[in-house]
Amino acid sequence: MNNPFSYGGIVKGETFCNRITEQKDLIRAVENSEKLFIHGERRIGKTSLLKAVIQKIEKNSGICFYIDVWKCLDEDDFSRVCASAFAEYAFKEKQSVVERLKTLFAGITPSFSVDEAGKPSVTLLRARSDKPGPFVDEILKAPQRVRAIEPDRPILVVFDEFQQIREISGLKLEQIIRSRVQEQQNVAYFFCGSRTSLLKKMFLEKSSPLYRSSGHYPIESISPNHWKPFIKTEFTTTGKSITAETITALVEATGGHPFYTQMLCSSLWDITDNTVSVSDLESATDLLLDRESSTYITLWNALPEQPRKMLRALAMENPLFKPTSGKTVQTHGFASPSSSKSALTYLIDKDHAAQNKDGGYFLVDRFLGMWCRRNLTL
Ligand SMILES: Nc1ncnc2c1ncn2[C@@H]1O[C@H](COP(=O)(O)OP(=O)(O)OP(=O)(O)O)[C@@H](O)[C@H]1O
Ligand SMILES: [Mg+2]
Incomplete structure (x- = not known):
């Protein structure tokens, strides 16, 4: 029997838990x-959710373009991944592919090939070398052109790992995207990413081109009420039983964070034969912490002194509500309130720490928190 829990990739079908409201x-x-x-923490399940939404929309004859910006190193790469995503539409429809591509990318000559998996790949050449304006600007008009051809079908453009845009082009691409998106009233756009702190800067800082250009949708952990039946079913359908008490303790330990919950369930499934109990949960956790230990030691060694203190404070307090209070400064040995503040900013910018909806700060990697509590307590 295969382990039913998976972590690290996109989950779908049987391995996808709830997210009905989202x-x-x-x-x-x-x-x-x-x-x-x-926006949401790293590995909270954003891409899996987006893919599930795309599947449903396409089933209802909607048109979706999924663009993963992660692999783009420059503006040219970005143009190409966008063009390939938009070009898939031309490949799916009945009319001549070439005609469709020409309609989508006016003034640009597309040359295309199909890889072994049947996925179209597009190379674009400018038809008129004197055409002014950035190349990518033209490509980003494609969804609007699809809208003109398809007035009645919902259209969605998803940019995943969107924060990468800032890293590859400064503000330039954001300015172009803002103008193109603003004129596409009848096309939905989702800007999604895993570097929450950077994404928030892109959408919430006044100097940013995309400042307040979109609504917000936070993705949170999955609630224990949804995890409990899911975990139970995954164990029982693979010939093992698990006590309610163990599931409760497991979900409490991971805070319902999807990646860490699947990771701990997977480890637990591996080490047990029949009935799974709370003591097995301890062993599964030890196993995981041992496995991750060298990564955590490397991280710890690479941190400057004040952020190290903040890492330990976050793990101990879990969550930490008043990072600059006299009590925090004194208890955790910071040089001053401003140094505890900048240590926290340092960890947030590196996405090691985040703030929960009640205002408390915590370590994003739940196992790093557990590791700190076990190894760094004085
Ligand atoms: N709805 C879900 N049901 C069960 N497990 C889930 C669900 N969503 C996510 N997971 C678990 O979390 C892992 C990460 O999911 P996913 O890649 O979708 O997250 P992400 O937020 O896009 O991550 P990243 O921040 O790296 O982009 C999955 O491999 C899976 O183990
Ligand atoms: Mg993702």
Whole structure:
């Protein structure tokens, strides 16, 4: 019997737990052609959720373009991944592919090939070398052109790992995207990414081109009420039973964070034969912490002194509510309130720490928190 828990990739079908409300909300947003900034901690399940939404929208004859910006190193790469995503539309429809591509990318000559998996890949050449304006500007008009051909079908453009845009072009691409997106009233846009702190800067800082250009949609952990039946079913359908008490303790330890929950479930499934109990959970956790230990030691060694103190403070307090209070400064040995503040900013900028909806700060990697509590307590 194979381990039913998986972590690290996109989950779908049987391995996808709940997210019913989120799917409904996002489908409604597409129907209303909303522009949404979708943010959440690393590995909280953003891409899996987006893929589930895309599958449902396409099933209802919607048109979706999924663009992963992660692999783009420069503006040219970005143009190409966008063009390939938009070109897939031309490949799916009945009319001549060449004619469709020409309609989508006016003034640009597309040359295309199909890889072994049947995925189209597009190379674009400028037809008129004197054409002014950036190349990418033209490509980003494609969704609007699809809209003109398809007035009645919902259209969604998803940019995943969107924060990468800032790293490859400074503000330039954001300015172009803002103008193109603003004129596409009847196309929905989701801007999603894993570097929450950077994404927030892109959408919430006044100097940013995309400042307040979209609504917000936070993705949170999955609630224990949804995890409990899911975990139980995954164990029982693979010939093992697990006590309710163990599931409760497991979800409490991971805070319902999808990646860490699947990771701990997977480890637990591996080390047990029949009935799974709370003591097995301890062993599964030890196993994981041992496995991750060298990564955590490397991280610890690479941190400057004050951020190290903050890492330990976050793990101990879990969560930490008043990072600059006299009590925090004294208890955790910071030089001053301003140094505890900048240590926290340092960890947030590196996405090691985040703030929960109650205002408390915590370590994003739940196992790093556990590792610190076990190894760094004085
Ligand atoms: N709905 C879900 N049900 C069960 N497990 C999930 C769910 N969503 C995510 N996971 C778990 O979390 C892992 C990460 O999911 P995913 O890649 O979708 O997250 P992400 O937020 O896009 O991550 P990243 O920040 O790296 O882009 C999955 O491999 C899976 O183990
Ligand atoms: Mg992702």
